[in-house]
Amino acid sequence: MSLGPISFLFAMPMVLVAVGIVAVVVRMSRNPGRQPLAPGSPAAAGNGQWNAHVRRDGHLDPLAGFGVLTLSGGMLSFTPDDEPAGGWSYPSVSFGVWSNAMVSNSDISLDSQGTGKLQLTVSHERINRLSRNTFKTFRERDTSGEFIQAMAVAGATVLG
Numbered sequence: 001m002s003l004g005p006i007s008f009l010f011a012m013p014m015v016l017v018a019v020g021i022v023a024v025v026v027r028m029s030r031n032p033g034r035q036p037l038a039p040g041s042p043a044a045a046g047n048g049q050w051n052a053h054v055r056r057d058g059h060l061d062p063l064a065g066f067g068v069l070t071l072s073g074g075m076l077s078f079t080p081d082d083e084p085a086g087g088w089s090y091p092s093v094s095f096g097v098w099s100n101a102m103v104s105n106s107d108i109s110l111d112s113q114g115t116g117k118l119q120l121t122v123s124h125e126r127i128n129r130l131s132r133n134t135f136k137t138f139r140e141r142d143t144s145g146e147f148i149q150a151m152a153v154a155g156a157t158v159l160g
Contacts (some may be wrong), residue, residue, distance in 0.1 A: 046154035
């Protein structure tokens with residue numbers, strides 16, 4: 001039994017959707033941090049600046065929110081967007097950092113005695129506050145890998 005032209009026209013969109021779904025899952029399941037840092041880049045020297053969404057499980061406090069993470073001179077600092085005088089700064093060597101699973105709300109987990117466990121999303125672009133953007137999420141996962149590598153160069157312990 002062969003497919004007629006009408007059956008083929010109905011089946012083709014389903015095949016394309018299935019291929020698209022597989023491509024998205026494969027792309028999102030990549031482990032961030034595998035791309036080598038560009039020689040001479042600030043991240044390769046253990047420095048950098050990223051837009052960030054910092055979360056703490058069940059806590060709304062000055063350690064969390066939207067802002068800018070800065071890694072410089074062996075210190076990791078967070079400056080919230082809504083309170084530039086607030087925020088925190090701790091030595092990068094005091095942190096453990098690891099990549100989260102692709103189904104997590106955040107790409108990175110960060111832990112130290114000073115901050116406790118934090119969940120991070122980092123980006124070189126402004127982070128969406130009210131909506132999701134799948135293509136931007138792909139780029140943020142790549143940026144997460146850069147952040148983890150920069151933290152390793154700055155002396156943080158990379159876990160998992």
